[in-house]
Each structure stands twice: as structure tokens, then as C-alpha cells.
Amino acid sequence: MNGSTARSTAACLTAAGRGAVAVIRVTHSPLETSAMLESLFQPANGKRWHAQPVQRLIYGAWGTEAREDVVLCRVTDTNFEIQCHGGDAAVNRILQDLARHGIATVSAVEQTAVLQDQLDAELQSSLTQALTVRTADWLHEQSCGLLRAAFERLPQVTATAESRQQALRQIDDLLVWSRFGRHLTQPWQVVLTGRPNVGKSSLINALLGFQRAIVSEIPGTTRDVVSSITAFDGWPVELSDTAGMRTTDDLLENAGINRARDRLLTADLRIVVIDLSQPPTAEDHDLTASWPDALVVAHKCDLPDGWGDEAGRFLRVSSRTGEGLGTLQAAIVAKLVPQVPEAGTPVPMTERQCAYLERLKTLLLENRMEEYCQELPDIQR
């Protein structure tokens, strides 16, 4: 438990973007709040703030000029919640009003870590980062005690070789899902590459249209990578289109190409797109050879085949007719999520949780038992 509760803070607990209702939690000293709310909040029941009972919902108007309907609730003596219209505008306006009264805006994790322990803070905030119903179900299950119980089951005493083995097995059983767990809040990265005009952007649009579930558009800040987030089979996937990878003397273009190459290197999955209607070029061969683990899409399969047998092992797709899009989507999911854990499996989901488990594993393997026992409670700090 972190004892620093002196600072007054405000944090939005609900996910960013559009929604019916947003919730802002404020931690504060009761005296300061009374004075502040006298000027910012007019309760419909006309009572002063200190006379409002704890745990009662209080309807009223926020602000003096442009009034905003809100519901306030004193959760405890030092913590209240504001429920306002969903959407960034109402939330930002209230956070700004609070900031003018010295209440710092912080992230939900930061605020919860002061109120509770770090693990609770991570579990709660992960729920606001779910991008699909399927990942939200997973995160909800983890945050209902499943993950905490798995950490608490790690053996406290590792005096015997058998207990050390037991601890290592439990840690490995958790770490095996670390990649899956991190993608419950961060989309899987799929990056398309290929010569100009092979139809990369058409293919991305077709995949997005095929899904009819664009979660958000990320406008490209540069012309080298443009991304959109969608969901395949309930898993969030960010599709990125890279610029052509040809070498050039243009410094700006080279910087863009380097960024595109970095995106390809760090992607969870690469898709090389070739134009089936045009005979193969050296650049096509370079790309398929450079990314041997990529899915290769033989695109524009609605047109006469210019490749012949060589393209037989590639996925035939046409963005124009829709042929092969379903198969491509299934192939993407099979590569990204080859195995889904059984319901009820604890899954670590943050870098910190995975680093903690890796550290305990190292200590066990190096027989540093005293340090293992000392660091075991770190998951909550």
C-alpha cells in the first residue's frame, strides 16, 4: 500500500471516446472540497456539500455559465465520483474546472495505486482499455480475483528442491500466456508490405469493410505508415499499410522507409502483398525472401494470372470481388492467436506483471531463495 494520499487528484475511470456515461473519481481533503463545490456544483436538493450523506446519489448542475447535468456521489469522506455525459468534451471540461481548483488530473492507474495496491490499479484500468467484448470478458474474469489468486498461490517458502520446481512450474504456466495477456489491452500488430499499386490500401479497406467493425481510425502522421484498428474473431487487430520499401536518396523518404521497416520488424504478423496480375519482379522476390514467416497474399486474383505455378502456395485474394477475404482473415487469426487459453486460466497482462514473474523465475533458477521470498510481495507495490 502506498501511503501518499495528501495530493488531491481527479481521474476518468471510463474508457476514452464516446459512451453513454463517463465517471470521474476525485480524491481530496474534505475541507477544500466543500469550498470548491460551493462554486462548481449546484445540487438539485439545495443542501450544502458537507450535509450530503455518504453513498447517496446527488443530482445537480455543474458549472456556472454552460451548465452540465451531473450526478455526484460521496463514496467516502475523501473520495467522490462525478457521473457526466459520456464523451471527451464533458469529461475534459470538468477535469479543467477541477484543475483550476488545484486538483491534478492523473491516470486511473496512478490514482488507484494510491487508493489500493498496484495490482488492483492495473486490473481496474485494464478494463477501460478493452477494445472488444471478447477481450473485455477476459479482462473481467482476470480482475474478479483470478489473477490475484494465481499470484498469491506462488509458494512462499521454497526450502526444498520440490517446492522450487513447483514455483517454477506455476510461473511458467502464467508466463506462457504473457503475449496473449498483453494483447487483451493492446491490439495485435499486422503490417502489410508490397510494391506500390499491388493493392495494399484496397486490401486493408476490404478487410475493414468485410468486418464492418472499424474501432478507430489512426490518421497517419507521416506518409509512411497508416493504421486502422478493427477486430477479427473478437480479437483487436491494428492493420498498418507501409510505403514501398525501395531505396532512395531522399532523406525524408528514407526516414519514412526506416520507420516502416521498424514497424515490420516489431509486428506480430507481416503480410506481403503481390499483384497476381503482373509478372513477378525482383522487388517481389526480395520481399518474400526478406520476410519468410509472412503471410503472402496473391492479390487481384479476379484478373488473369501473371505468376503461374510460383504463386500456388500464396493466398489468392481479390479486394474487388471479395474472394479469399474470409480465408485470409482466418489465416491472420490462426497466426496471431494459435491457442486460446481455457476459460478460468490466469493470464498476466502488463509489462510489469511479466517482468515480475521473469525476475522471480531468475531468482529461483539461480537459487537465490532469500531474494525470491523478499520480492514475492512486490506484485502489490
Ligand code: GDP
Ligand atoms: P497500394 O499502392 O498497394 O496501396 O495499391 P491501391 O490499393 O492503391 O491499388 C492500386 C490499384 O489496384 C487501384 O487502381 C485499385 O483499384 C486496384 N486494385 C486493388 N485491389 C484490386 C483487386 O483486388 N482487383 C483488381 N482488379 N484491382 C484492384
